[in-house]
Amino acid sequence: MTAVVDTLRRAWQNPRGRAGALVLAGVALAALLGPPLLPDPVAQPDLLHGVNLPPGLGHPFGTDQLSRDVFARVVSGARVSLAVSVLAMALSITLGAAIGLIAGYWGGTTDIVLMRLVDGALAVPRLFLLLLVLAAWERVPIGVLIVLIGTTGWFATSRLVRGEVLRLREESYIRAAEALGAPRRRIIFRHLLPNTLGLLLVAATLGVGEVILLEAGLSFLGLGIHPPTPSWGGMILEAKEVLVTAPWVGVFPGLAIVITVLSADLLGDALRDSIDMWRA
Amino acid sequence: MRRWLIRRTGQAVITLAVAVLLMFVLMRAAPGDPLTRLSGDRALSPAEIAVLRARYGLDQPLLQQLGAFLQGLLRGDLGASIEYGRPVTQLLAERLPASLLLGGTVLLVNFSVGLWLGSRQALRRGSAADRWLTVVSLIGFATPSFWLGLVLAWLVGVHWRLLPPAGMHSPLLDPGSGFLANGMDVVRHLILPALTLSLVSIAATMRYQRGAMLDALRLPYIVTARAKGLSDSRVIWRHAWRNAVFPVITLFGLWLPVLVAGSVFVESVFAWPGLGSLAAAAVGNRDYPLLMGASLLASSLVVLGSLLTDLAYGFLDPRVRLS
Secondary structure, eight states: OHHHHHHHHHHHHSHHHHHHHHHHHHHHHHHHHHHHHSOOSSSOOOTTTOTTOOSOSSOTTOBOTTSOBHHHHHHHHHHHHHHHHHHHHHHHHHHHHHHHHHHHHHOHHHHHHHHHHHHHHHHSOHHHHHHHHHTTOSSOOHHHHHHHHHHTSOHHHHHHHHHHHHHHHTSHHHHHHHHTTOOHHHIIIIIIHHHHHHHHHHHHHHHHHHHHHHHHHHHHTTSSSOTTSOOHHHHHHHHGGGTTTOTHHHHHHHHHHHHHHHHHHHHHHHHHHHHHHHHO | OHHHHHHHHHHHHHHHHHHHHHHHHHHHHSSSOHHHHHSTTSOOOHHHHHHHHHHTTTTSOHHHHHHHHHHHHHTTOOOBOTTTOSBHHHHHHHHHHHHHHHHHHHHHHHHHHHHHHHHHHHHTTTSHHHHHHHHHHHHHHTSOHHHHHHHHIIIIIIISOOSOSSOSSOTTSOTTSOHHHHHHHHHHHHHHHHHHHHHHHHHHHHHHHHHHHHHHHTSHHHHHHHHTTOOHHIIIIIIIHHHHSTTTHHHHHHHHHHHHHHHHHHHHHTTOOSHHHHHHHHHHHTOHHHHHHHHHHHHHHHHHHHHHHHHHHHHHOHHHHHO
């Protein structure tokens, strides 16, 4: 556990890591506290005079073709995007850690079978895996979307964890624990898992960015979050209609994606550097 | 050498087989009957549903459906598209060249510009240019390709009218005009989609090359080369770069999934007549056979790409073959 705290502290000392963490915290805070303070992101208040207004005092990001405040929708979309990606990522990391630990520690046939399956799954681009399943739904429930994104995201993590477990297994303290007759459960949960936490933290942080982009892409294709629920990808899809007359409707949700994903990537990089330093 | 070759190829075949099984299971495990999407505006009568189920083999047990699917696959028959009513293989073959042109251009840009920029970064490590390039490439990496594509199409294509915002051929161009005029027309249409895909993906190549170059510059033979009094450019490009560029070959295998997925978005934004826009249309129409065919082709490309990368790598570096 102290290793994880050390990792976090070193990442915080890295200016780019700190910038990423602060911006990410800001986005999360806005997503949590913003919506009650802002106009309703779904209602269409003034279809007569309030349509496609450019950014100004009353509407910092302007209004869209249904007279809704774009800023309120971007903030509301942050709530959806962050919730989906964090939950999906948690599922992916848990699955990846579990499968990686099993494959790495049990070894033998279990390992070979699991890793062959992972090879096959990695051969299908993740987007296509999701398209194949999602095409069946008229409107996919948000819980199902989270589970589907989560269950298609653990393949690479399980490989990473397996590699780390194979390395750790040869360490003398694991050997000693085995020689002392420690049960498997104890070795896995007390020795192996804590030592892969840093790795999982990096994978999770970098993965959140990837999942935000993925969810936005699916919503853009009309397969993810469905209107009127605001999501960044769905907003860009709707903005296509007014791209020329009211470009701000699509520009701001896109910028929100770039800023959020960039912050997650910067934080993930800082965490990785910090772990590499610790290992060296 | 030969045994290694056979083993690696065998692995690729197994990987592809697992991928095919996975895709089949995923599609059949999804809720709902594909037929309910087929019926369009009006509800089908039970009799009609029964006829359609028999036509698409959906009344058979799952294992037999799988058997029929695999048999068709081995014969090169992926069924007929629901939307277009034509063989899926034919549709895919028609769209492949446009996708190869776009993907090939992006690969070329990524490898030439990415390798060059990454090397420059390594040589001036820690400089303002190095940090600036890292941030810019990371921003590209964090940008959704469909959004960047829309912004570029609007700005460059519609607002400034510099380049065509969509399609692959100009409808105004006389089809009888020469090869050169037609070629230039395609190139003008190619620039924006290729630029979009390159911008969102070049960060990986740059970062990889930067790291590889930094590692190479630390090796003793570089110190020796410098001590011999060789010129800077000779040490860098003839000694260090040659070894640094080597691991970057492996990136080629990592690239293909990114390009295949990215092309779904970029091709549909720019109406580029390739596989990506075909797959996006198949999703919109719930055209299962076509979507399955496109996914199969995408996976085959990924497996083939990683196999070729490994083979090339093993060919160039004997140590790989022995491990």
